[in-house]
Amino acid sequence: MRVKSSAAGHSCPGCGRWSTRVHSSYLRFPVDGPVAGRRVRLSLRVQRFVCGNPSCGRRTFVEQIEGLTRRHGRWTEQLRATLASVGLALAGRAGARLAKVFGVSVSRSTVLRLVEEPPDPVPPTPRVVGVDDEYATRKGRTYGTVLVDAETRRPVDLLPDREASSLAAWLAERPGVEVVCRDRAPFFAEGATAGAPQAVQVADRWHLWHNLSEAAERAVARHRQCLSATTPLVGKAITVESADREENADQPWPTGHRFADRTRARHAEVHALLAAGHSRRAVQRQLGMTWRTVTALADAASPEELFRGQWQGRPSVLDEYKPYLDDRWNEGCTNAWKLWEEIVSLGYKGSHQRVGAYLRQKRTSPRPVAAQPPSPRTVAGRILRRPRALSEAEQLQLKTVLAQCPNSTP
Structure with a gap:
């Protein structure tokens, strides 16, 4: 044309x-x-x-x-606006493919550049602004702050960090803010006070309920013993492994244990060579053992003597925490990883495998079987919910828990 x-x-x-x-x-x-x-x-x-x-x-x-x-x-202004609208809807790669359909050859980078050209719209100053750290540019390391118009429930702006100075500077540029709705973070309180001293600071409903639920769960967790008292014993479970353990109660390391099997094999090899006429020095060189190991194996008439002398009664770093593990086991918590995390917070320096081995011994031993007690979170949720929202079974269980707890009030 x-x-x-x-x-x-x-x-x-x-x-x-x-x-x-x-x-x-x-x-x-x-x-x-x-x-x-x-x-x-x-x-x-x-x-x-x-x-x-x-x-x-x-x-x-x-x-x-x-x-x-x-x-x-x-391009003409009309075509430029059309490509920018396509980029806003589909982004770069998909927008470039769609542009080829209606006869315009354009790259994905060009589509993205057209999207970035228009200036960001400047929203009106909100009267009630919500402040929260809801997005992360690097999870666990770098978090930003989201600012929302609490009345229209639409995002207003994003701050690159969670510093009080950034929030104060943003509020200082918008004197029309009357209410700041925030969580209980101290840096948000400092920023709101410095940037908008005329604004009223309130806590939003979600954080109020969240903080209340956490406080209720911690309170119930402090009375964990009261939860296990509501689950009576229903029987005694005896497994094949526990029966074998009772039969071999006098053997500290029964057959099938890798340390016990290795010691039995070494004991048999040493005594076989000694019976064939080899000296202890020759046995040491032939088997690649230390003199102390060869002497201990040669002096022991049976491998069981080595078991009782070497392993039985040896102190362990876990001994101090076994009463706590036994209490948590009786309460129904059998997750080795969770129990390991709990005792680490109490000062335990050992490995997770040692805790798992101790719990495996408890699983193979005969123990009373109790119904799973309700978790502190479950009980806290029932306390916070309206009574008519609970089923009859849940109401009965909640009454039983409260009745078993001496510190509860009707």
Whole structure:
């Protein structure tokens, strides 16, 4: 399509002075949106004017047709707006694929650049602003702050960190804020006080309920013994492993234990070589053992003597925490990893495998079987819920728990 500008003059973009003096003209070829499936390319002749203002830095300038062209633009304004809308809806790669469907060849980087060109809309100053740290640029390390209009429930702005100074600077630029709705973080309180001293600071409903539920759960956890008292014993479970353990109660390391089997094998090898006439030094060189190990194996008439002398009664770093593990086991907690985390917070320095081995011994031993007591979170949830929202079984169990706890009030 051949188009020619017929304007008699144009304003200088540098100083704004109107000029009618034509310097020259040339052709521009902006691309427009397709028509009937065919690409449209304009052959547009524009005029170059001379600026008559001697103090202006521009000697000449080219006219720009409003709504059609811009400086250095290769597309019409309508096509540029269309590609920007596609990029906002589909992002770069998918937007570039869709642009090819209606006859415009464009890269994904160009689509993203068109999306970033328009300035960010400036929302009106909210009267009630909600402040919370809801997003992370690096999980566990770097968190940002989300600012929300609490009345319209729409995000207003994002702060790059959780510092009080950033929130104070944001609020200082918007004196119209009347209420700051925040959590109980101290840096948010400091920032709101410094940036908006006229605003009223309140806690939002979610954080109030969340803090209340955490406090109730901690209170119930302090009376954990009362929960296990509500679960009577229902029988005695005896497994095959526990029966074998009772039969071999006099053997500290029964058959099948890797340390016991290795010691039995070494004991048999040493005594077989000694019976064949080899000296202890020759046995040491042949088996690659230390002199102390060969002497201990040779002096022991049976491997069981080594068991009782070497392993039985040896102190362990876990001995101090076994009463706590026994109490938690009787309460129904049998997760080795969770129990290990609990005793680590109490000062335990050993490994998780040692805790798991101790619990495996308890699993294979005969023990009373009790029903699983309710967790502190379950009991706290029932306390906080309305009574009519609980089933009859839940109400009965809650009454039983409260009746077993001496510190509960009706």
